[in-house]
Amino acid sequence: MGIVAIGLSHHTCPVEVREKVAFSEGRLTEALESLSRDHGMTESVILSTCNRVEIYSFADQPVRKSHESIFDFIRRYHNLDPAHRQHFFFLEQQSTLEHLFKVASGLDSMVLGETEILGQIKKAYNHSLEGHFSGRILNRVFQNAFSVAKKIRTETSIQRGSVSVGSVAVDLAVKIFDDLKGRKVMVIGAGDTSEKTARALLSRGAHSIFVTNRSYERASKLASELDGIAIHFDEWEKNSPQVDIIVSSTSAPHYVIDRQRLEPMMSKRKGRPLLLVDIAVPRDIDPDCAMIDGVFCYNIDDLQAIADHSMKLRQKEVDKCDQIVKEKADEVLEQIQRGQLMMKQRQSSGQLNANAANFLPSSGKLES
Amino acid sequence: MRFDEHWMMVAATLVYGMAVMYSIFLWRKGFTRDDTINIGILVGGFGFHTLALMIRAAETQRCPINNLFEVTMFTSWLVGFGFIIASFWSRFRSIAAFVAPVIFSLSLMTLFPNVDGPVDSLRLEGWFILHVPIILLAYGAFAMACVSSVMYLTHAHYLKYNKEMAFWVRLPSIYRLETTSVMLLTGGVILLTLGLGLGFVILKNTSGSFLSQDAKIYWSIAVWVGYFALVLLHWIFSIRGRFLAWLSLALFVFVLTTFWAANLLSDIHNSPAGN
Numbered sequence: 001m002g003i004v005a006i007g008l009s010h011h012t013c014p015v016e017v018r019e020k021v022a023f024s025e026g027r028l029t030e031a032l033e034s035l036s037r038d039h040g041m042t043e044s045v046i047l048s049t050c051n052r053v054e055i056y057s058f059a060d061q062p063v064r065k066s067h068e069s070i071f072d073f074i075r076r077y078h079n080l081d082p083a084h085r086q087h088f089f090f091l092e093q094q095s096t097l098e099h100l101f102k103v104a105s106g107l108d109s110m111v112l113g114e115t116e117i118l119g120q121i122k123k124a125y126n127h128s129l130e131g132h133f134s135g136r137i138l139n140r141v142f143q144n145a146f147s148v149a150k151k152i153r154t155e156t157s158i159q160r161g162s163v164s165v166g167s168v169a170v171d172l173a174v175k176i177f178d179d180l181k182g183r184k185v186m187v188i189g190a191g192d193t194s195e196k197t198a199r200a201l202l203s204r205g206a207h208s209i210f211v212t213n214r215s216y217e218r219a220s221k222l223a224s225e226l227d228g229i230a231i232h233f234d235e236w237e238k239n240s241p242q243v244d245i246i247v248s249s250t251s252a253p254h255y256v257i258d259r260q261r262l263e264p265m266m267s268k269r270k271g272r273p274l275l276l277v278d279i280a281v282p283r284d285i286d287p288d289c290a291m292i293d294g295v296f297c298y299n300i301d302d303l304q305a306i307a308d309h310s311m312k313l314r315q316k317e318v319d320k321c322d323q324i325v326k327e328k329a330d331e332v333l334e335q336i337q338r339g340q341l342m343m344k345q346r347q348s349s350g351q352l353n354a355n356a357a358n359f360l361p362s363s364g365k366l367e368s
Numbered sequence: 369m370r371f372d373e374h375w376m377m378v379a380a381t382l383v384y385g386m387a388v389m390y391s392i393f394l395w396r397k398g399f400t401r402d403d404t405i406n407i408g409i410l411v412g413g414f415g416f417h418t419l420a421l422m423i424r425a426a427e428t429q430r431c432p433i434n435n436l437f438e439v440t441m442f443t444s445w446l447v448g449f450g451f452i453i454a455s456f457w458s459r460f461r462s463i464a465a466f467v468a469p470v471i472f473s474l475s476l477m478t479l480f481p482n483v484d485g486p487v488d489s490l491r492l493e494g495w496f497i498l499h500v501p502i503i504l505l506a507y508g509a510f511a512m513a514c515v516s517s518v519m520y521l522t523h524a525h526y527l528k529y530n531k532e533m534a535f536w537v538r539l540p541s542i543y544r545l546e547t548t549s550v551m552l553l554t555g556g557v558i559l560l561t562l563g564l565g566l567g568f569v570i571l572k573n574t575s576g577s578f579l580s581q582d583a584k585i586y587w588s589i590a591v592w593v594g595y596f597a598l599v600l601l602h603w604i605f606s607i608r609g610r611f612l613a614w615l616s617l618a619l620f621v622f623v624l625t626t627f628w629a630a631n632l633l634s635d636i637h638n639s640p641a642g643n
Binding site for chain 2: 175176177272302309
C-alpha cells in the first residue's frame, strides 16, 4: 500500500502523445469516479495540462498493482495502444512525493521556475477535494507540495529574473515607466513574438495597443485579438507621439525607425520617455535612436542576453531546490507512514475492543 | 574630556565617511541587491548626529538653527531624516549610496574652524524663528532632489548603455525618480520663496529697507532665481529627463560649494555668527 504516480510529460513524449492522453476538465469527475470505483484507488488527483498528464493516487494495495490498475484505466479511458506504455513514468512513495514537489515548484517545467503550474496543481487538487476523491493522505501530500513551492520561491532565486524575451521587455518597461497602467503600446509588424510581447505588456496593465502591418488585414486580425486598434502602415508615425512603448518585428530589410524620423516625434512627446523594443532580424530600429535623450532601445540580442542570464541564475539554484524537495519528501513520507502505523494499531485495538464487546453480551448472557 | 555635540558630530562624520567608502564599493559593483549594510552604517551615523542635535538643543533650550554650525548640522540632519523615511520603501533602499556623500559633505562642514560662533539674540525672536527653518527645509528638499536626480542619471545610464546590468539594478523607475525630483524641487522653491520673503520683511523691520548690500542676500536671490527658472522650465517648457536631472545636480553643487563662502562674506548673516 502506498502513494503512486503515473504520467507523462514534455520530458517523456511529444505533444502528439500528450494530447491523446489529456483529460478534459468537464470529464475529470467521471475519470476520478472510475479510478475509485473500477480500479480500487482510495484517493486520486488528476493533473492534466498542456505539458503533462499525471495521476497521483493512494490505495490500500501493493504499489505494483496500483500502477497496473491506473495504467489500465488510462489505456481504456483513452483507448490507447499498449505500446504507449514506453512514454509513461511510474513512481512510488518517496519518488512520487519528490516528483510532485518538483512539479509544484516549477523545477520540472519547460521554463525552469515558472509559476503557472502551481495554479494548475491547486485547481486539480481542489477538483478532487470537492468531489471527495482526495482524503487524508493526498491532502497531506498536496498541502505540503504547496508549502514546498512557497519555501522554494522565498528561499531560493529559482524564480528570479525573466526567461522569455516578452517578459524581459515588460520588466524593462517597468523600470522606465514604473507602472504600465495607462501606457500606450504600438506593435509594428504582426508577428508571433511581437504578439507575445504585446500580450505580456497588456497582462501587466498596458492600456491600449495600436497594431500596424504592411498587410492591413493581418494588423486588423491581431488588433482584434489584442482588443487594440489597427492602423495603416503609412499612418503609424502620426500615432506614435502618443505611445510610450513601440514593439517592432517587421521583415523589412531596412530600418523602419531611424534617428531622423524619431527626433521630430520625440519633440512632440514633450520629453516623455519612449521604450523601443526591436525583435526583428534584420533590425527595424537604427541603434543611433538610443542616442536621443529619453529613448531607450533594446534589440533581440539585448533581451535574449538578459533572458539567458536569468536562466543561468535559475539553473544555479536547482541543487538548493532539490535539497529542499528531498528533505520535505523524507519528512512527509515519515509522517504518513507513522500515521498509517498508528491507524493500524488503533484499528487492531478497536478490533480487539469490538471482539471483547461481542464477547461481553454473550458472557453477560452466560452470567445471567 | 566632555563628549559634547562637536564630538558627536565628529563621530557622525566618521561613520558617514565609512558609508561613503562603502557607497563607492556599491557604485563599482552595481546596485543589484538591497544595500542593508550601507543603510545600517548611515543609521549609525544618524544616531550620533541626532544625539549632537539633542545635546545642543538641551544646552541652548531652543531649536539649534542659529549659527553656521547649527544650520549645517540641522540641514544635514534633515537630509538624513529624509533618507530614513525614503528607506522604508524597498524600491528606495539604494538611496543610501547616493545620500551618503551629501550628508558626509554637509557634516564635514560642521567640523570647519570658527563655524560655531556666538548667536545674536535678535535671531531668537519674531519672524527669525520661521525664516531660518523654512529656508533650511527648502535646502533639505533641494538636497534630496539632487540625490534623486543622481539616482535618475545612474539608472538612465544603466538602461541606455549597460542593458544587462540595468535589468538587475534595484533602483526606482526613472519615471518615479523624475516625479520625486520635480516634487522636491517645486516644494523647495515654494519654501525658499516663503523663507526669503520673511527675510525681506525682517530686513525691512530691522534696517528700514527690503534689500541690503549683503553677499548672502545676493547669493540667496541667485539660488532662488536658479531653482525658480528650473521649475519654470519644467512646468512651462516641459524640460525633463537627463537635462532636468543635470540642472538639479549642478544647482545643488553650486549651493553646497558656495553656501559656506557666502555666509562668511555676509555682514548681516555672519555678525556675530551667520546662518
